[in-house]
Amino acid sequence: MKPDVVVIGAGAAGIFAAWRAASLGKKVLVLEKTSRIGTKILISGGGKCNIAHDGPIGDVIRAFRKNEADFIRSAVNRFPNRTIVPMFTNKGLEVYTRPDGRIFPVHQTAKDVVAILQDYLDEAKVEVSLNTPVEEILVEDGQIIGVRTGAPFEKHKGYANKEDKPRFGAKALLSDVLQTGTTRAGLNDQIIHCDKVILAAGGSSYPNSGTTGDGWKWARDLGHTVEKLTAALAPVYLELDPFDPELSGVSLDDIILKARLNGKEIARWQGDMLFTHQGVSGPTVLGISRLIAENFTEGEIKLEADLAPGIDHPQITEAILKQDGRRPISSFIADSVPQRLAPYILRQSGIDEYTFFAKLEKKPRIKLVENIKALPLGTVRTVPLEKGEVVAGGVSLTEVDPQTMASKLVPGLYLCGEVLDVAGPVGGYNLQAAFATGYVAGESAAS
Ligand SMILES: Cc1cc2nc3c(=O)[nH]c(=O)nc-3n(C[C@H](O)[C@H](O)[C@H](O)COP(=O)(O)OP(=O)(O)OC[C@H]3O[C@@H](n4cnc5c(N)ncnc54)[C@H](O)[C@@H]3O)c2cc1C
Structure with missing residues (x-):
């Protein structure tokens, strides 16, 4: 099957991108490097997952820096917190809002959040290939023609430096997740042809969760500017x-x-x-x-x-x-x-x-x-970049259309989530931005 759309990365942005494109009738294939979907969501909020920020959407947008706010405005308005949160609560997630506006599950955890996301992918008939790192985005005559995948992702061997203990027991959460995760056979060492690629490979913090900055390397190779990368939300x-x-x-x-x-x-x-x-x-x-x-x-x-x-x-x-x-x-x-x-x-x-x-x-x-x-x-x-909840910097916002998340340089390429030069404060803002930019990328790639 030649997919209509290939999504690189089954994180917050990639999952919503895939779900949206598939809901609009497209054949969607997600290629995920690790052995689980939503690996980073699983360690978010200390394993509880602060899924979004409550309140008027204008306030949520204003929490970002001006240029970032201007970029995400359209996407976050189209897929706002009042749409995202019911997508979870309709599937049984009970949530509450803390006095500071952060929305969390009441009794359930990030695992339940990811299980619900899996449910949406299944309902929309999205094909997900786990343990399938993408090695290269293939372009011919300036057009996307597919991706090349590599050998199964071998990681999860623990942190090289014992002293680099992640915050809030995230290390324990992550190793649990990665060791017990279901591993499906991946579409390894192949060329997969497609006309549309959604790049949702995240940033480069917590590299053991699969995010090792691959997206920035490809973006540069394809002619994009990557704004200076610095730690954010880090110790x-x-x-x-x-x-x-x-x-x-x-x-x-x-x-x-x-x-x-x-x-x-x-x-x-x-x-x-x-x-x-x-x-x-x-x-x-x-x-x-x-x-x-x-x-x-x-x-x-x-x-x-x-x-x-x-x-x-x-x-x-x-x-x-x-x-x-x-x-x-x-x-x-x-x-x-x-x-x-x-x-x-x-x-x-x-x-x-x-x-x-x-x-x-x-x-x-x-x-x-x-x-x-x-x-x-x-x-x-x-300020250790790899210990941050997000990385600031990323693909220049001037080279991506904020209405569609389409690359202005490479037809058929869409970018969403942390790979972009967007980094909000603590409080559910980052997942919300990833969900929203993913949703819009999926919708545009399907159109
Ligand atoms: C410890 C921690 C706690 C956090 N807590 C919160 C919180 O409570 N609320 C909040 O809003 N934000 C939180 N964040 C931030 C939030 O998790 C990120 O902003 C969000 O996950 C970014 O979404 P994304 O889809 O762009 O990237 P990710 O969710 O990181 O997904 C990217 C995916 O791409 C995959 N990938 C990478 N390279 C390749 C490749 N070559 N081939 C195939 N797949 C690839 C990765 O394995 C990963 O699954 C937290 C982050 C951390 C690290």
């Missing part, structure tokens, strides 16, 4: 001193994390933060990681945390002056931050760990207040 690794790996596991609630480039603030985010053995992670870190990665080569970037947002220096000083002289300072600090962080804060302030308030002199007291408002966390060593 940040810090230089030692003052950062202390002993703090690993300490989490802070509702702080303001700030990044300073050569002393000037370039990013801030309010929320929670987690110390890791390499640096920091958690929502605040993911929130500012893209700006840090983009500015990394511009100079020295340091992180600091305001541990008491909404409380000013005089109020903290007043609280300190009211303390009983017999009280250890560390116990006062431990009222608002985890006990394990107290010695670090005191060290930064030049105060001995066992000092009582009666012995606290003015200079270290001023320093202590300063540190509560701007605790130095350390100098950024790197």
Whole structure:
């Protein structure tokens, strides 16, 4: 069977692209490198999957950077959250919306989300060939003529560097998924002819989930520009001193994390933060990681945390002056931050760990207040691209038609999902953008 449309990648974008094209009557073949569909969806949201973001669609679009928002506007309006979410709930997924607008399954998990997506593919009679990495997109006289597949994907051997432990137990989730996944015979080492190819091969973070940046290589080979790739929604690794790996596991609630480039603030985010053995992670870190990665080569970037947002220096000083002289300072600090962080804060302030308030002199007291408002966390060593939830950068949006997701350079080629230069914030935005651009790519390829 010569398929009408070949979709490369059975991720969020590829699944919806395939389903939409097949629903419109086309013979669709999906070629997926790994042994499962939706491999990255399975590790999303810590295995719970934040499927979309709630609220007016204009607000969802505005969460993206201006040029990205302009590009996805049409697609996200055509396949909005109020259409996507019922596609899941109609098949039994119960969802709830968190106060911050993130939509999650109530009792079920990302596995149930992927099972529903499989159901849609089956209903639309989409053929899926797993363990089938595409090696090349074939073009003749400037037109798509097919793809060449390679040998079965051999991966899933675990992380090369043990220290690179993914967040929220994703490693455990992923290895479980990959080892227990059903492996169907793939269409390996073949040339598959077709006139339309939808490139939905994702980015290059979490490479063990199958995304190793293949799409960008092909796009470049076909003449497309790939905008600079940087980490986004990623942890940040810090230089030692003052950062202390002993703090690993300490989490802070509702702080303001700030990044300073050569002393000037370039990013801030309010929320929670987690110390890791390499640096920091958690929502605040993911929130500012893209700006840090983009500015990394511009100079020295340091992180600091305001541990008491909404409380000013005089109020903290007043609280300190009211303390009983017999009280250890560390116990006062431990009222608002985890006990394990107290010695670090005191060290930064030049105060001995066992000092009582009666012995606290003015200079270290001023320093202590300063540190509560701007605790130095350390100098950024790197923002690991492969650890990000998404990669910023990708195929230039100026070379893709936002109404159809068609390449402006190669007739018959459509692009969707993370392979494009689109990276939203945490909150279900990225899956939503992938679903929507996939839907439009599928519809256009079928027309
Ligand atoms: C740990 C983690 C948690 C996340 N949590 C969330 C969340 O809760 N909510 C949210 O909105 N977003 C989340 N994201 C981001 C979201 O998963 C991505 O934005 C989204 O999956 C991108 O969709 P995509 O279809 O473009 O790419 P992917 O879903 O990555 O799919 C690409 C597919 O292409 C396949 N592929 C790659 N190369 C080839 C090849 N050569 N041949 C054949 N197939 C190939 C890959 O195996 C993969 O299956 C998370 C990401 C990570 C890593």
